[in-house]
Amino acid sequence: MVNLGINLPGGTAGGANGPSGRRLTWFETIAASPRPAVVDHAADGDRVELSGRVLANWAAKTANLLDVEGHGPGSTILVDLPLGWKSLALLLGAARAGVQVRFASDSSSTPAESGAVDLVVSGTPGAWSDHPADLWAVSPGTLKSSGASELSEASEALEALEALPSPDAELPSHALDYADEVQMQADQCHLPLPGTSLPSLVEAWEDLPSPQSTEHPTDDAGAPLSRWSHRERGLVVAATGGRLDRGTARAVVGTWDRGFPVVLVPERDTDLSGASARIVEAERLGNLHR
Structure with missing residues (x-):
């Protein structure tokens, strides 16, 4: 695995220069990269890869949809999604649109706990049908692999979506x-x-308070599970059973901000099995980053 191919001095994604010598914004820097930004091995066993350019394309479309539906700076959206390449693209789109985000980081979160939000984006829209906010349905299918080994162009990803069943x-x-x-x-x-900056945007986002949620998920014996691990050349995220929350979002955008990819593996925690350890080795992410 190679990095995004961009230099981000000072840890900010606005540090690269374009062909004209103009300093690029963090979004332009991501969009200018043909290198992998997200690699999802957790989607039905397939390898789905999005370059920085394709990830930014998805994010731009999402930001435009938010704008069309009346959600922008000053709006608050609630994200109730499992981990997957699509939820990461939605994350970047929300940042691009400048909305405030709350995460339903626990699957038991209820509408009564959501507070005042303008939009709910959920993989289980039926659970939010009585909420007064606008509602976007994201089916499990759109969070899984399209069946292709690589999504190198946004058009291929969109064609894959057209073949998927309706949300529910x-x-x-x-x-x-x-x-x-x-x-x-x-x-x-x-x-x-x-x-x-992108990390500063996500820093201001928040998880919904929930009696069931904890700082870290736990195994059956109550021991904490690690959801991600920083490597020398990327981030490993345990995707199976995981949900997109503020902590994971911060780890993800911090990795993009350093110019490295995020790799989702089919594990519940990052004490990796043999199969996922081989994935990390194949993606050339390097050793644990201290």
Whole structure:
């Protein structure tokens, strides 16, 4: 595995220069890279790869959809999604749009615990059907592999979505189908970029309070499980059974900000099995980063 091919002096993704010598924004820097940004091995056993360019394309479409639906700076969205390449693209799209994010980091989170939010983005939309906020449905299928070994271009990813089933048979009538709507958005986003770094944006986001949620997930004996590990040349994220929360989001964007990829492995924790250890070795992520 190689890094994104960008130099980010001072740990900020606005440090690279474009062909004209102009300093690129953090979003332009990610979008300019043909190198892997996300590699998902946790999607039905397939390897799904998104370059920085393709990840930024998905994020731009998501930001445009948020804007079309009236959600931008000053809006708060609740993200209730499992870990996967699509949820990471949604994360970047939310950052690009400048919205505030709350994470339903526990699957037992309920509408009563969500507080005042303007939009709920959920893989289980039926659970949020009575919530007064707008609702986007993201089916499990859109968070899994398309069946292709690599998604090197955004058009291939969108074609894959068209072949997937609709989010669920119980889709609330007022819910927007993210998979259908996002593909109709423009590939470029011309909204004003938030005036802060990507890590600073995510730092301000928050998890929903929940009696069931803990700082770290635990195994059956109550011992803490590690959700990710920093490597010399990337981040390993245990995706099986995991959910997108603030801690994981911070680790992910910090890795992108350093110019390295995020690799999702089919594990519950990062005490990796033989199979996932071989994945990490094959992706050339290096040793644990101290």
